[in-house]
Amino acid sequence: MRPFDYARAATSEDAARQAAEGATFIAGGTNLLDLMKLEVMAPSALVDINRLDLNQIEEADDGGLRIGALVTNSDLANDTRVRKHWPVLSRALLAGASGQLRNKATTGGNLLQRTRCLYFYDRATACNKRDPGSGCAARDGFNRILAVLGTSEHCIATHPSDMAVAMRALGAEVETLKQDGSTRRIPLGDLYLLPGDRPDRETVLEQGELIAAVTLPAPVEGRQIYRKVRDRASYAFALVSVAGIVAVSEGRITRANLAFGGLAPKPWRNAEVEDLLTGEASSDALFGKAADLLLAEAQGFGANDFKIPLARRTLVSVLRELSQEASA
Amino acid sequence: MTEHFKMDAPATDRRLDDMAQGLVGAPLDRPEGPLKVSGTATYADEWQVDGLAHGVLVRAPGNSGRVVLANRNAVARMDGVLAVIDDDRLLRNPAQGTANEAPIQGPHHAAYMGQLIAVVVAESFEQARHAAQSLEVTLEGGTLMPVDPTTAAVEPQESKNLDQGDLDAAMETAAHSVDAIYTTPSHSSTPMEPHASIATWEGDDLTLRGSYQMLKYNRNELADALGIHPDRVRILSPYVGGGFGSKLGLAPEAVAASIAAKQVGRPVSVALQRPQVFEATMRRSETSQRVRLAADAEGRLTGLGHDALVSNLPGETFAEPILQASHFLYAGANRRMSMDLARVHRLCAGSVRAPGEAVGVTALENAMDELAHEIGIDPVELRRRNIPEKDPESGKDYSSRRFREALDSGAEAFGWADRPGVKERREGEWLIGYGMASAARVNVLMESQARVTLLPDGRARVETDMTDIGTGTYAILGQIAGEMLGLPRDAVDVVLGDTALPPASGSGGSWGASSSGTSVYVACQAIRRQLAERLGGEEADLTLKDGSATFDNQTRPLAEILDGDEIVKLAHLQPGDTSDAVRQATFGAYFAEVAVHAASGETRVRRMHGSFAAGRILNAKTARSQCLGGMTFGIGMALTEELAFDPRDGHVANHNLAEYHIAVNADVPQLTVELLEERDDWANPMQAKGIGELGICGAAAAITNAIFNATGVRVRDYPATLDKVIAGM
């Protein structure tokens, strides 16, 4: 860990100002500190945002929810409103990390956690995300956990969050604040950038732009599940995960919100897949077509090839369960 | 005067059964347990030592070439830095267990990526770590050396080969046969306490506070590495936060700390960072095992073949002893076994959690399951039919062997009769299956010494350099002494983990409790004899209980008999003729129920049972805990555990506990353990055999056999991760 300056922010604007001048936000620190110990991230200054008043979960006028960026993963998962009306979010959170980590991890930090690509964490290896232009050791290396969709020749990393996958299915937006006090709302799907030739650039956020909150639209009709497939029963990142919200009326699917984790550099959602399902009667053949469409451009890199059939099997299984339950 | 005892004849007197205190076998708590769970047991790196400086080791970034530290002078000038050291004596890799001498040394050429090639010493740990990370290490003239054992150069291990009868003919004429290849990946011990040492010099005398399993060997290894006399070295390891083989031999941090402390003239602590534990301690070799079984129409084995490929670094002789139990577990007149050692530039291979049987019995037990399926008989019955009368190779008798009882009793306890047919049982999206496997592990007795003192006040003290690596040595040695001397458990103090004390066997190979325990037993017998002498009688007529001696219908407190004296006995146990006269081993059987998800291929173990026979059980609680731990390892080995090597440079890609998947609580269901009553007179005078590793020796096979029963998919390539399961569904 390199020596760094540390300051606690008095207000959100103050935090944004310090960050605009080069400091890095620290929230729960569960990802950032690990990266600093390894000197993969080596900020010269930290601005601590933990004392800011961003830890409320409030009901919005439109029936939605506004989640402060500092709400911990534990508190969010256990919120009765979330559990009742947005259960996919609660389940996704509880499927992630461990109890201890969830107590520290925050909503904003979870969205901006870095990839778990093993080469990204190992400074002796080439990584375009860590050292732009150095190459990508993962591509021909041990890439079991890495992406099959949305990759580029420069980077095949996944975004590891479970929470963000559920939020993507729910149509969440991110509310940000800059040092001049201006705010903007970014749909979660637009927050993340695909790697292209600049895998070091991960989001559209500007230097110093603070995530203040995440908003969820009003609850929608339909059954919700989060299915996480992983290498052990707990404390492992998703190989594939599906956040699904499906409504069925008179035997036909009237809504299918589907987001995927473990497959891509960002929580993945494909409107064409949802359109294909909507209005149709549920059947294994239909679900198979949806999977075909989702994975049409999927590309494996050896050790992660299995994710393509796994995603297919998982999606079909999830759709079966959702359409069954919903019609029951 | 030293009491010498050599195990040359079976100990049929079963003296422990005559004792009155009732401690041996009792499920007593570990006396140091509360210290450990409350954080008050001091582990190696936790000692508060005046003037302590901190060292952090630096890794080689590739697997060959001359090491160049380009900016070492600049690093040496960084804040707080005291020294940048690449002394010739730094270890290339750890010593193997019982090596008793230094392993290959020298940090100037890289042999594997992750090799620790320098240590940076600074005032604070943070300064040392930052400076270590700032050191630019390049490798000059290096090329990529072979890392893949399936394509690397191979050295046949001819001394391990066996050719008895005609296996090929047996295979050809067999009514039923199996010929399959099983592969297991490398594993890391990765104990909870990382390897750590604090070195302190007083003049030319070195004290090392370390975390080691076998102190008498470690002391010689350290002295040899440093080029000093062993008398100058004292190692203290009162508490060890797990070793699982990785702390049998001296590891790089001990030498680095010792050299650094000498050089900077202050005590120095060096602890491995977690990735370094994965990259630079010991791995279990990956294995490729061809198992051949030939059977007649009734399932009686006529032939058994086991050919293994394992690997190690150039210059290391250790080869995972896969065939150990294949030699004696099952019948079969025609037998062939062989072992090849591939030379690869991956980190050193050595002892990890039951070297040999953990993976060897597992493959054999998978093949037995395939054979049972092929013949169409119950897998338990197939085992029962193939229990040989005598050792199938040497013709020797077995010392004691309650194998059949373990199979039967385990099957009963588990409810094996309810086993579904292949792919027959389904609950929602979950496919349910049962599987079983046998357990077997060789039993070994090792030289060991202990001193027992009966103090004037009637308390006793046991002293030996034996270690307690979390297994219960403190508990068990106190129980043995208390039993023999008729003292309550808390009237016995057990002092361990100090090379200034009589040298013990060390903890490893499951021999610790029986070997060091026997030395305590022998010392206590000598004390009993001396007490009897004082009372003018024979030891055999003496009853000791609750601090008093009863003799000739008279009961007197020990303190009164001692009359201000103390009785000190040093015992020296040596293995003898019984080691070779018979086949000594421990046996058991595992039963598991799994659920496999029909869509994702994820496997969950729902319940698991083990029945084991390991001679006299010295402490029912610690013995059970060992078995629970072994079965838990078995779950990890079956489903998740694998060191993932980069295919190009062979470094450990998943070198942390987030990505190296040991079983977590959610993976481990209710486990049940049954310990069968047994006495093994040939093992030692306590009739106890080793139980530390028995719980893992075949456990994984019970789970993969259950996966087959649930899904019809044979995963022969461990671990049975979901991708391999769905590939067959």
Ligand SMILES: Cc1cc2nc3c(=O)[nH]c(=O)nc-3n(C[C@H](O)[C@H](O)[C@H](O)COP(=O)(O)OP(=O)(O)OC[C@H]3O[C@@H](n4cnc5c(N)ncnc54)[C@H](O)[C@@H]3O)c2cc1C
């Ligand atoms: C062993 C392990 C296992 C894990 N398993 C899982 C898992 O299974 N599933 C899963 O989803 N996650 C998992 N995690 C990741 C965990 O969820 C994240 O580490 C955590 O959510 C990060 O939140 P934090 O508040 O600690 O972020 P920090 O570490 O404090 O910050 C992370 C990043 O976000 C930035 N940041 C933080 N807050 C803001 C803000 N308000 N505005 C702008 N930038 C901000 C920081 O500058 C930093 O770059 C695991 C982590 C570990 C260590």
Ligand code: SF4
């Ligand atoms: S996949 Fe991305 S993060 Fe991983 S090594 Fe390649 S560039 Fe780096």
